[in-house]
Amino acid sequence: MLYGQPHLACHECDALLTRVALPPGKKLVCPRCNCTLRKPARDPVNRGMALSLTSLTLMVPAFTMPIMTFNMLGLDTVDTMIKGVLHLFQAGFWWMALLVLFCSILAPTLESALVLSICLLVRARRYGGLLILLLKLQARVRRWAMLEVYMLGILVAYVKMIDSGQVHMGVGMICFSGMMLATTLNTMLFDTHSIWEQVGRYRGGIHEVRPR
Numbered sequence: 001m002l003y004g005q006p007h008l009a010c011h012e013c014d015a016l017l018t019r020v021a022l023p024p025g026k027k028l029v030c031p032r033c034n035c036t037l038r039k040p041a042r043d044p045v046n047r048g049m050a051l052s053l054t055s056l057t058l059m060v061p062a063f064t065m066p067i068m069t070f071n072m073l074g075l076d077t078v079d080t081m082i083k084g085v086l087h088l089f090q091a092g093f094w095w096m097a098l099l100v101l102f103c104s105i106l107a108p109t110l111e112s113a114l115v116l117s118i119c120l121l122v123r124a125r126r127y128g129g130l131l132i133l134l135l136k137l138q139a140r141v142r143r144w145a146m147l148e149v150y151m152l153g154i155l156v157a158y159v160k161m162i163d164s165g166q167v168h169m170g171v172g173m174i175c176f177s178g179m180m181l182a183t184t185l186n187t188m189l190f191d192t193h194s195i196w197e198q199v200g201r202y203r204g205g206i207h208e209v210r211p212r
């Protein structure tokens with residue numbers, strides 16, 4: 001199999017098409033089923049860096065500042081994300097605590113750090129083995145970052161608790177929402193395909209793949 005082969009197959013209708021160089025701002029559309037085959041991002045590296053830095057900056061207050069304050073009979077309970085994980089550990093739900101820790105804290109942090117590192121390497125034109133390793137790692141980690149599930153959990157808890165006392169959203173919640181938005185946009189828009197193309201051009205465009 002050759003990386004620089006002149007044909008590609010449509011993922012919807014399997015039409016075999018001739019690969020063409022895409023001018024900036026254009027997208028590749030299948031002439032048979034009209035589905036978009038490729039739409040290169042205009043500035044994947046700078047946008048990836050901006051979203052990763054936003055996400056990483058907001059993570060510190062999002063994880064350590066109060067997500068919500070619950071007041072019942074004059075008694076205030078303040079909860080942060082880190083405290084939530086510790087409560088789960090202390091209650092004996094260690095497997096759930098590990099899952100929340102990994103999917104809501106570690107995976108999103110690692111994903112943003114990986115995207116930032118990839119962008120920095122591309123800007124420095126370092127297309128070696130480290131960049132390839134980080135690209136593969138980012139593809140695996142992004143499947144585990146599930147901030148939206150955690151956000152859903154917070155909203156469900158908010159709705160359930162609102163009848164029992166006074167609930168106030170904290171600064172951590174605003175930071176968490178911003179971080180979730182930046183991370184989700186980064187996951188959706190980060191154009192790894194164009195970076196793989198740059199790696200391919202740098203490495204001569206041809207990769208032999210050994211049959212298994």
Ligand SMILES: [Zn+2]
Pocket residue numbers: 010011012013014015030031032033034035
């Ligand atoms: Zn098609």
